[in-house]
Amino acid sequence: MSVSTFEIATDAIDPTRVPQQTLYTGAKLPVVGIGTFGSDRYTGDDIATAVQEAISLGYRHIDCASVYGNEPLIGKSFRNVLASGLIQREDLWITSKLWNDKHDDVIASCEQTLKDLQIDYLDLYLVHWPFPNFHAPGVDVDSRDPHAKPYIHDNYMKTWRQMERLVEMGLVKHIGTSNMTIPKFELLLRDAKIKPVANEMELHPHFQQPELFQYCIDHDIVPIGYSPIGSPKRPERDKTPDDTVDIEDPVIVSIAERLGVHPAIVCVKWAIQRGQVPIPFSTSRKNFRSNLECSITPPLTDTDMEAIAGIDKNCRLIKGQVFLWEGAKGWEDLWDLDGTITR
Numbered sequence: 001m002s003v004s005t006f007e008i009a010t011d012a013i014d015p016t017r018v019p020q021q022t023l024y025t026g027a028k029l030p031v032v033g034i035g036t037f038g039s040d041r042y043t044g045d046d047i048a049t050a051v052q053e054a055i056s057l058g059y060r061h062i063d064c065a066s067v068y069g070n071e072p073l074i075g076k077s078f079r080n081v082l083a084s085g086l087i088q089r090e091d092l093w094i095t096s097k098l099w100n101d102k103h104d105d106v107i108a109s110c111e112q113t114l115k116d117l118q119i120d121y122l123d124l125y126l127v128h129w130p131f132p133n134f135h136a137p138g139v140d141v142d143s144r145d146p147h148a149k150p151y152i153h154d155n156y157m158k159t160w161r162q163m164e165r166l167v168e169m170g171l172v173k174h175i176g177t178s179n180m181t182i183p184k185f186e187l188l189l190r191d192a193k194i195k196p197v198a199n200e201m202e203l204h205p206h207f208q209q210p211e212l213f214q215y216c217i218d219h220d221i222v223p224i225g226y227s228p229i230g231s232p233k234r235p236e237r238d239k240t241p242d243d244t245v246d247i248e249d250p251v252i253v254s255i256a257e258r259l260g261v262h263p264a265i266v267c268v269k270w271a272i273q274r275g276q277v278p279i280p281f282s283t284s285r286k287n288f289r290s291n292l293e294c295s296i297t298p299p300l301t302d303t304d305m306e307a308i309a310g311i312d313k314n315c316r317l318i319k320g321q322v323f324l325w326e327g328a329k330g331w332e333d334l335w336d337l338d339g340t341i342t343r
Contacts, residue, residue, distance in 0.1 A: 033061030
C-alpha cells in the first residue's frame with residue numbers, strides 16, 4: 001500500500017466491534033493498539049506504511065514515541081488518512097511519549113511531536129521513563145550516561161507539572177506514565193493534581209507483573225502492555241542468555257494448536273482478557289490484522305487463562321541497563337524490587 005493514498009481495506013475489521021477500555025475520565029481506549037518501535041530491523045518508511053495500512057484495516061489506537069525517530073514519517077500517514085475524509089481525528093487514539101532528555105522541556109517536546117505527527121492534540125502523552133537519563137541511539141547495554149541519576153521525586157514532579165500544563169493548554173487529552181514502579185506511583189499519586197490514566201509497562205505471559213498490574217487496576221490506571229508476545233525481534237543488544245520465549249512455551253503452543261492460530265495470537269488474546277491493552281508491533285499486514293481480529297473472536301477458556309497464569313517466569317526482557325547511574329549495582333536498581341526506591 002502506498003503511503004500517498006488511503007482507503008478502507010475490503011477486509012477491514014469494523015472498529016466499532018473492537019472492545020474498549022474506559023478510563024477514569026470516561027474516555028474510551030481501544031483494547032488493541034499498534035506499536036511503532038521498529039527496533040533496529042525496520043525503516044521509518046516501513047513503519048509509517050504499516051500504520052496507514054493498519055488504520056485501513058480497522059486499527060484506531062496507535063502508540064508512538066519521539067525517541068523512535070519515525071514520528072515525521074508517521075505524521076505523513078496520519079495526514080493521508082485524515083485528508084481522505086474517511087476517518088476523523090476523533091476516531092483515532094494517538095499516544096506519544098516524552099523522551100528522557102526532555103524532562104525539563106516538556107511543552108516544547110510535545111509541540112514538536114504534534115508538528116511531526118501533523119495533528120493538533122494527543123489523546124495520551126506519557127513520560128517514557130521516570131529518569132532523565134539519556135543515551136545515544138543504538139548504544140550497547142554497557143553504555144552509561146555520565147550525568148545519569150536515580151529517581152528523584154522532586155525532579156519528576158517538576159516534569160509532571162509540565163505534563164499537567166499540557167492538559168490545561170489543550171495539547172493533550174490525557175497524561176500517563178511508563179516503566180513505573182509501585183513505590184514511585186505512591187509518591188506520584190500523592191502529589192499529582194491530574195492523575196495518570198495509564199501506565200505503559202512490559203507485559204507478556206512470561207512477565208505478568210501481577211503486583212504492579214493489580215496496583216494499576218486498583219488505582220484506575222489502565223495497564224498498556226508493550227512486548228505483548230515477548231518481543232522476539234527486539235534489538236540483539238537487549239537479549240540475555242536467561243531470556244525465555246513466550247511463543248515457544250508448551251502451554252501457549254498447545255492452545256494455539258487447538259485454536260488453529262499462531263502462538264502470538266494466544267498472547268494477545270490473553271492480554272486483552274486479563275484486562276491490559278496490548279500494543280504489538282508488526283509491519284506484516286497478515287500479522288497486524290490477526291492481532292486486531294483476535295479481539296473480536298471467541299475468548300480463551302477459563303482453563304486457558306488459568307494455565308497461562310501459571311507460566312509466569314518473571315522474565316523481564318527490557319531491563320533498561322543504559323539508564324543506570326554511577327554506583328548502581330545492576331539493572332534491578334531501576335525497578336525497586338525490594339519495594340523501596342533505589343538511590
